[in-house]
Amino acid sequence: MPKNPRKESPHKLRPDAAEIAYRVMQEATGQAPRTVPGEGAKNPEAVERGRKGGKKGGKARAMNLTEEERAEAAKLAARARWKRGAGD
DSSP states (O other): OOOOTTTSOGGGSOOOHHHHHHHHHHHHTTSSOOOOTTOSOOOHHHHHHHHHHHHHHHHHHHHHSOHHHHHHHHHHHHHHHHHHOTTO
């Protein structure tokens, strides 16, 4: 069942095509400052917590897998790499 977009916070909703066009027009005419995707202040504490989880995630997962499960995951990854091509 799809989520009701009204229940989500307003800053998480994506703008529609008309809103994007309006923003582009404002930026092009100098009425609004140019925006760069991904730009903005990040909470350093949140960044550090995310980095910690990412660093230990693979090792923690590998410790919980059996030898057969690790081998199967390695085969799956190798197939994906070969399917993509050696030069990529």
